[in-house]
Amino acid sequence: MAIFKVYIDNNLIEVLNYKIHSSKIPKEFNGFKILQISDLHSKSFGKENIDLINKVEAVEPNIIVITGDMVNNDFDYSSFISIVNKLTVKYKIYYVIGNHEQNVIARNPDEFNNMLKEIKEKNVSIINNKNISISMGKQSINLYGMYTDLKYYRDFRNKASRSINFSVKDMEELIGKCDKNAYNLLLTHNPVFFSTYSKWGADLTLTGHVHGGMVKLPLLGGIFSPEYTLFPKYYEGIYKEYDNFMNVNRGLGRGNFGIRLFNRPELSVITLYSTRKYEV
Template structure:
């Protein structure tokens, strides 16, 4: 009898253990793959009336990830947002395990939805030249617009706003501030991968800055936020979401993929949609 009782206990523990592993695996899979669509509105008196309702979809930190066969889930999510432009804020390729196809194929499909603008991240910089060239060649071929230390004007009817892209504000402080200050339009959108120097962005002349890099702190806890971000370390101040200062708005995209840590906790992947809204008077909010 005692032996049978012990057998039942062992079997029960085994069943509970297997169930716990399955539940944990399912949770981590959901956390890694259930794509969120996060919406923000950028209210500013500097938004031209013609750009009221203008929609910008931001994708960041893809890191070689496949979102369904042929990027079907990611493309579907972007198409549903009906963007006027799509911006990619770096690390679409993973430098630790470089692959061309996931990012290249995504770009080839995304440009069919809306014009695509790209700034590179640290992972594009760290890969071998052959991988970077192979990816960039395909991106150029399908019409992705590279925004490496340059500005363009986006027009709608008779109005325009400025879009500026930076490869790295750490090496281009002067360029960044000069390009933004020299903008011929009232409203400026800045694209940059790394938000570590967030205070520079929030004190610049950019009305809206879009960044990524942090992966949302990888593991997020209620009331605490992200636990770790590259370049910021433990309990980063700028981990993800929207930040405001003196009429400037900074958005840190939590990204789509992973690098280093193979999973996320409390921090599902996201794409971000920002809708521009003209308001009368006041500061950007």
């Protein structure tokens, strides 16, 4: 029975649906579906990822966003490429890299750039530290993609690393000032600095990285953090600060961890609605 539970929690994808309401969302975006994929870590769900692809197609999203760590440190891009090959036929995909991609870049930049070239040719938009506009009718929202230096992925085993902070000024140096007159969607991998993202002006931030804490306990939540601390503040689902929201996707793979438990692989579906007040 325990083996069956571990199999489910590591291999059967759960689709989680969230609704975000804001007066800043144009009416043309009512019902706009964003499907978020994160932290695949080179894992496959069925042959050529057919199980994952079927889950996505059942949602029929307006766009797909990918928030990093699609590959592991093993240079195996085949699982990621299988997703791109199938899904770009129907959907526009926006992608920002995570810390594992940065590790691969440091070790083998030529091979990684070849992978980026391949997915670009499939019409994937790579929005690393840049922004684009997404339009519906005559209205639009801003989509920002941001990745940070690896030093901002703190390691609490290292005393010097514990005090590292990421400020609004740091963020502006990477992606510029926020256009606060528009609705702003931010894709970034690390949820730790949600307060900074919110103060900068991100109305909705989509992140991953924490894998749901890998193992979840009732009432206590996710246990493990990539920062090498226990019970991370942000580990799954929707969080709110001021009038701004953040979704932490639990991810699909395991990375360098052992197993997932009470924490199934996740696809997030975030649907936008225009209202007079902020709510979720």
